Amino acid sequence: MKSHTIKIDLHVHSSERSNCAVATAEEQVRAAVAAGLDAIVFTDHHRLVDANQLNDLNARYAPFRIFGGIEITAQGEDFILCGLNDAALENRAWNYADLWQFVQQKNGFLALAHPFRYHQQIAADIARFPPHAIEICSTNTPPRAAPEIQEIAASLKISLLCNSDAHAPERLGSYYNIFDELPPDDASLAAALKAGRFQCGSGFKNIGVKNTA
Ligand SMILES: [Zn+2]
Ligand SMILES: [Zn+2]
Numbered sequence: 001m002k003s004h005t006i007k008i009d010l011h012v013h014s015s016e017r018s019n020c021a022v023a024t025a026e027e028q029v030r031a032a033v034a035a036g037l038d039a040i041v042f043t044d045h046h047r048l049v050d051a052n053q054l055n056d057l058n059a060r061y062a063p064f065r066i067f068g069g070i071e072i073t074a075q076g077e078d079f080i081l082c083g084l085n086d087a088a089l090e091n092r093a094w095n096y097a098d099l100w101q102f103v104q105q106k107n108g109f110l111a112l113a114h115p116f117r118y119h120q121q122i123a124a125d126i127a128r129f130p131p132h133a134i135e136i137c138s139t140n141t142p143p144r145a146a147p148e149i150q151e152i153a154a155s156l157k158i159s160l161l162c163n164s165d166a167h168a169p170e171r172l173g174s175y176y177n178i179f180d181e182l183p184p185d186d187a188s189l190a191a192a193l194k195a196g197r198f199q200c201g202s203g204f205k206n207i208g209v210k211n212t213a
Contacts, residue, residue: 008038011043011080012165013028017044018045019045027169039064049066065182076124078117083187096124096125096129097125113138117140137163137175162176177201
């Protein structure tokens with residue numbers, strides 16, 4: 001029986017597409033490899049990863065794996081998405097309900113990133129339109145919010161995620177998600193995430209977060 005532990009960070013930025021990031025995509029990949037991760041997802045703000053760059057990085061850093069995703073701000077909250085490579089996503093004016101419908105129709109994965117970073121309340125209507133997961137740990141999720149995030153995940157029956165939200169290389173390895181196997185493509189990654197087939201992990205400490213979904 002194989003007992004692989006695959007570490008994937010689903011929330012990483014690159015300076016090619018995110019003004020707030022200080023490292024290129026290649027620098028982030030190298031930092032992720034050095035931190036012992038097996039894969040990352042690039043989630044730049046309102047920008048999908050260029051397919052040529054994705055292919056090139058995957059060819060040069062195999063078996064390390066780079067997936068394409070995006071981070072979208074909708075109604076005051078940030079959402080990370082993967083499993084979708086549709087240019088319609090690259091829009092700064094998404095209404096959250098419309099984005100949620102779009103992701104459902106196209107079989108993508110959608111998670112609420114760093115809840116309570118900007119507001120005391122969650123600004124988007126996640127009770128009516130539940131994301132597939134919620135980011136309990138990241139370098140931008142307030143640690144004091146963890147109990148409330150756990151409660152929200154339990155009440156909505158959604159998974160907890162841990163990601164770096166790395167805008168700089170030294171953040172890689174801080175938080176990640178642990179899978180039994182490396183998904184072969186973006187659609188398989190989205191399917192594994194939606195099925196809750198992972199656990200939260202951290203390079204910092206034992207964070208004591210367990211998915212029960
Ligand atoms: Zn950013
Ligand atoms: Zn981000």
